[in-house]
Structures are given as C-alpha cells and as structure tokens.
Amino acid sequence: MIKNNKETAGQNLPYIAGITLIATLGGLLFGYDTAVISGAEKSVQAYLITGQGLSTWVHGVTISSALIGCILGGAVSGVFSSRMGRKKTLIIAAILFLLSALGSGYPEFLFFEEGNPTMGLLYMFNFYRIIGGIGVGLASAVCPVYIGELAPANLRGRLVSLNQFAIIFGMLVVYFVNWGISNGQSPEWLNEIGWRYMFLSEAIPAALFGILMFFVPESPRYLSMVNRDEEALQILTKVNGPDTARRIFSDIKNTVEHHSSNLWSYGKTVIFIGILLSVFQQFVGINVALYYAPRIFESMGAGKDASMLQTVVMGLVNVFFTVLAILTVDRWGRKPLLMVGSIGMAIGMFAISALSYYEIIGISTLVFIIIYTASFMMSWGPICWVLISEIFPNKIRGKAVAVAVAAQWAANYFISATYPSMMEYSGAVTYGFYGVMSVLSLLFVWKMIPETKGRSLEDLEALWLPDSEVPTEKASLVSNH
Template sequence: MNKSIQKTNMSYVYLVTITASLGGLLFGYDTAVIAGAIGFLQTKFELSAAMTGWAASSAIWGCVFGAMLAGYFSDKYGRRKVLFMTAVLFSISAIGSAVPNTLSQFVMARFIGGVGVGAASMLSPLYISEIAPANKRGMLVTLYQLAIVLGINIVYFINLKIANYGTETWNIEKGWRYMLGSEIIPAALFFVMLLIVPESPRWLASKNKTDEASKILNRVNGSSQGGKVLNEIKEALKEEKGTLKELFSKNLRPALIVGMVLALFSQITGINAIIYYAPEIFKNMGFSTDSALFQTVIIGAINTIFTFVAIGFIDRAGRKTLLLWGLSGMVVCLFGVGIIFYTGQTSSIWTLIFILGFVASFSSSLGPIPWVIISEIFPTKTRGLAMSFATLVLWLGVVAITQFTPIMLKDLGGAFTFWVFMVNTLILLIFTFKMIPETKGRTLEEIEKSWRK
C-alpha cells in the first residue's frame, strides 16, 4: 500500500517537474536556434560583422531583463502565473522572429524571447525546488539542466534537417524562418502542460493560502509528511520579513554571496567558450571543418551523458562533494589544454581528451549544481527576488564571456585564455570548500534555519 502511494506521489512529482523543465528545454532551444540561422540571416539582411553580433546577442540582453524582473513578479503574483507568461513570450518570439522584413523587427522578437528565457532560467528550478520532496530535490532540479542540454541538441538536429531540405537560396529566403519559427511547438506544449500543474505550495503558504498548500504537499509527500512540511513552512515564514533589506541582512548575506558566486563562476570557467567556439578552436588546432563539427557533436553527447551522472549522484554523494570532484577535474583539464596550446601540440589527441574531460567534469557538477543550490538556499518570501539577483549575475557572465572570449583567444592566445579559466575554476574550488554548505536531504526550511543560526 505504501509503495503504491509513494509511486503515485512520484508520478505526480515527475509530471510537475517535466512541465517546469520544459522552461529549461526552451532555454536551450532558444539560445541555440540562432546558431543555424545566423549565417543565412547575415546574407539576407546584408549584415556587417557588428550587426551580425547584435542580431545574435539581442536575445541575451533580453535574458538579462527577464532575470531582473521575474523574481519580483513571481514573489508577488506566483510562480505558475509568471511561467505562463514566459510560455507566451516564447510563442510571440517564435512567430515574430520567423516573419520579419527588417533587422529591427527581428531583434525585437528575439529580445522578447530572451526576456522569456531569462525569466524561465530562474523560475523553473525555483518552482521545482519548492514542490519537490527533500530527498529527491537535487535529482529533480538537475532534470532542468538536462532539459537545457536536450533543447540545444534537439534544435541542432532540427536546424540541420531544415538546412538540408532546400538550396542555399531557399535557406537565405525561408529556411532560417522555419528554424526560428519551430520554437512555437515546444512553447505551445509548455503553455498547455502548465494548465494541469499547481501553484507552488510554499508560495501559497506565504500568501496565507494554507488549505491549497496543504492539498499539494499532501499529494506530493503523503498526508503525514505533508502536514509536517507545512508546519515547518509556517514556522519559517514567521521568521521572514520578505523585504529586500532582509535579503542583505547579516544572516542571509552569506546565502546571497554563495548564490551570486556560483552563478557567475558557472559561466566564467570556460564552458560557454568551448560550446560557442568549439568549431573555431578545433579548426585553429588544424582539424578540417567537417572534423571540427563532428567533434562538436561529440561534445554535445558527452554533455548529455554526464548530466545523467549528476542526476544519479547528486542526492547520494551530495551537492558539495560532487562539485568539489567536478571542479578538480575541470582544473586539471584546463591546465592540460593550456599546456597543449603553449607547446604548440594542438593536433594531438590529448587536446580532444582534455576538452572532453572538461565538458564531462562540468556537466556532472558545475552545470546542474548551481541551479540546485541557488533554488534551495533562500527564504520563501524572498526566494524569487534572491534568485533574480543570482540569475542576473549569471546572464551578465554569459554576456561577458561571449564578448571577451574571441578577444582573449586573439590577444592572449589559447594557452593563457584557458589558464585564466583554470584560475577562475580554482578560485571557485576554494570557495566551495570553505563557504558552500551541504544541502542534500534537508527541507528548504531546515536550510533557511541554518543560515539564521
């Protein structure tokens, strides 16, 4: 009987998690779809290098604004309502970026989609963490990271199929429109599935809607455990003021620092440089274009496979332990890539081994774990606002790394560029060891109480 109840509860939790994770899939889909379209778009609108960069990065600036605004609105109006709005923004962007006649129209549509991405990037993991049972929360939030990776891989495949459907002329006129417009399918699915999932029980409790919160918690945890969790939430809420001043108070300031450092360093330790510029890096090493693109596909596969490693171990080994091991592997691999560039042995098989080792280490640790920890460590009343701060820092890191990596590769060379990333990783390794608490198996209220002590 107990097994049946537990199975039913987990089926419901998985439904809710998969729905929220579609926000991650759209995150990956939206940020990667431009890769297949940008070359055709450049020819269509006769763009200079600067304007091509603006067309490609316009969505990222939307992400910055989305991350800034989503926390306030989700704390005020609810997680689910704002997730609905992100689904609408994704849909508008998909249609708008598929039909423009001018670059300005295209940039506006992509910016709107970026606002949705930025909002979903903090809201989806937050929503999952607030509804998940404590002993499964790490694995369930990590599914969000897996969805991002799958979204990237899916859209690469769709872009390839669309590009191969017609001639170069057809792609310049229409192909890129189908690539960008294809996002309407996952966006519509996200909207429909949000209709069948509940509001966050912790947000409901913070608004004194305890009966609704109780029903959801009982369905997730069982009536006995659900009642216990609800009491913990009520007790924690009594301690919370829910103000911006509280977030920067002596008790909670360490949590905010942990969230912002994790968010920033997840971007400035080199993963985006490798994902975005891998073909160029491999070509500069002497590989042919076809070989470089094939090795990029291998990177995508490794990224996916080792995200499953994180899913399997995050609730058993713990967040901190997994992060320490992964960061250590990243340091070794970045040092190795730097040595290879420094000695000029870039055509060596060791280049590929170290880069794949870096991706594997990242995907099993620094890829998913910041999303998990950031969604766990803040109080309920200010969790949305606090995650907005952290996610805003993350997106500013994305902007910086996208902007400066080509400059670093050109002016510093490959060796010193990768050694800069290695130093950043080493800083985060020390920070993790000294500052980040282990949160596995603890309720969100127990984690909050530990900061107040």
C-alpha cells in the same frame, strides 16, 4: 530513476514525476533558445552583419543579444514569481518563447523587405532574440524554484537536476535540428533560408509548454505566502501524504510568519554565495563551448557538416554526464560533485590553452573539450541550479533567486560577447583564463558552500540565522556547517 522505497513511502511519485516533466519543458526551451544560435550564427553573420560591413564586435553582440533579455528576465523574475506566482510566470515565459521563435525566424514581418538586410532589420532581429531571452531569464529562475518547492527533500536534488538535463537535452535536440537543416545544403541556401528554419523550429516546444502549464498546480510554498493555506496543504498532501504534509506545512508557516521578506533579512552571506555560484558557473567558459561549438570544431580543421556532427557528439556526452549527476546528487551530495567538476574543468581548459599556444589542432583538442564539458555537466551545470533553488529562505527566495540569476546572465553575456575579440588576441590566453576561473571555483566551493542534501528547505534556513534565533532542534545543522 525515482523508485519506491522507505524514503519515498507516502509520496505520490507518478504525480511528482508528471509535474516535474511539464515544468522541465521550461528548461528544455532554455537550452533550445540559447543553443539554436550555434548553428545559425555564421549565416546570421553573413546575412545581417558582413554584408553591411559591420565589425566582429557587432557580430559578438548580436550572437549574444538574447543574453540581454536573459539578464532582464532574471532580474524581474522575483517580482513576477512573488506577485503572480510561479505557475503564471512560467506561462508568460512560454508566450515569450513562442513570439521569439516566430520573430527571429522572420524578422522582416510587417516592417521590412525580405532579402534586403538593413540596420533596422538587424535591430529587429536582436529585439526578437531579446524577447526570447526574457523568457529564458524567467524560466531559468523560476523552473528550479518551482520544482524545488514541490519536491520532497529526499528527491529534490534529482528532480531539480532534471531541469538541467532538460536544458542539455534541449541543446542536443536543437543540435540535431540544426544539423538536419544544414546537412547537404549549400552555404547560400543556409544564409538566405536555412537559419530561419532553425529559429522557427522552437515554436513547437514553446506552444506545448504553454498549454501543459495550465494543468499543473501552483507551488505550495507560494500559496502559503499569499495565505492560500487550504490549497497549499492539499498539494502538499497529494505530494507527500497527510502526515508529512502537515509537518512540512507547519514549518512553512513558521518561516513565513516569523521572518521579514527584506532581501538582507538573513544577512549578506547567503546572497553573496548565490551570486558567486552564478558568476563562477559562467566565468568557467561553458557557454563559449556551447554557443560557438561548430566554429570551434571548424577551426580544428573539420568541415561544415563534420563540425555540426561533432557538436551533436558533444551534446550526447553532455546528456550522459548530466544523467550521472542526477543519479549521484542525492547520494554523494552537492559539494563533492562541484569540487570534482572544478578539477576536471581546470584540466580541460589548461590543456586546450596549451594546445592553442603550440597550434596543435586535432583529436586531442576534441578530447579535452569533451573532458571539460563532461566535468561541467556532471557538476556545475545541474548542481548550481539545485543550490540556487534551495539555499535561500522561503520569505526571500523569489527576490534572492532573481538577484542570483540576473548576475548569472550578466556574467554569461560578458563571457560570450568578449569571446570573439579575446580569441583574436590569443586563444591560449582565452582558454587559460577559463582554467583559472575553474581553480577559483574550486576554492570557493571548498570554503563557502554548505552541504544541503536531504534537508528540507525550512531546515536550511537555520544556516543563515543568528545563533540566538536558531531553534534547538535545528542547532546541529548549523554546527555541522
């Protein structure tokens, strides 16, 4: 996927690949933690909610409770990554993933009796899910930033997109795990025991991620901001070669020393774009398809085992189209992929809305769900994270990414928590809403998103500076935008 050529001359590709693969375990856990609920949600509903006579709204909030932690984790990620560094923040995320996996699988630990669901146990289950959500929020914000700050400009799109591949791969892995646990088992066993195994399975990749993060370097751009210049230059040299490293280091120091770290020091536009990127990524409805996939397929007439298998098929499609994005993002650019993806998502969601309105359930619904998810995975899935990792200037990146990611998880929570009640009202209106959001996302990209492929993080800062502050050698970048 990353080959030696003139563009990569002097770059230490095995070293870059190794760091990236370890960092993307955070993305894998992001996907694993958010999607594990898809196989467990009906059993959790039966064990903790239905037996206590609680409402559909409580079910929606419980299934989405991890997203509260995601919002918190995203919001504090800027403080953690700016004060402690990208590396230590990701180690903390790994610890939170591990605690959540163990606690969600056995929420009765210490305080409650197994087999006796109470409101207190429901609160404890939600607490552990929120803990995992904080880990997801930290990882979702810091993993792309960490990879983007280490990656050479010509490889940055592909390497940051690998984080999205890891997210989708994590979802695919947990779909297989959930299917394997549930296959051939009775509903009673799943409602008592099976759902616990699903959550506990996350402990293995969480522990691996935490251990391996001790063996990677800190981001050179973070090191430069905290005046650890010698270490920063050593890492840049190991990644890029000595000549390129000195030039990049000079650009980094210039941006760090001459600009304020105030969130608004580069104007409101770049923050506004980051927030809208995040909100549109969620308002198009992707996590409804991911979290509730088995239930959606069951509503189409598939049995329990068949619905789990169809979810695995959807996961394989997601992986294929994410790989397509990785292969094309540094050739075709960010903007064209986003626009094509928005069109595909709109077609898929409007078709599903029409089929729902006429109560047509069958293979056609599955086809349009796949069209929709494939369009997302080759565009908004990976490219949103690429742009968030690169559009913000060095001095404000930690804070600005935290704002964007917190907005993303808030939007995610709103969409996921409202889905069950919206579906009770009207499936056609629900999916039609996501289709409208897909059209609006297309207009947003067309009007507001700059093309960033092949440009260094320091060059991109010129997009947001007043004309009087733009260095002469970077004026063409601004005029092209």
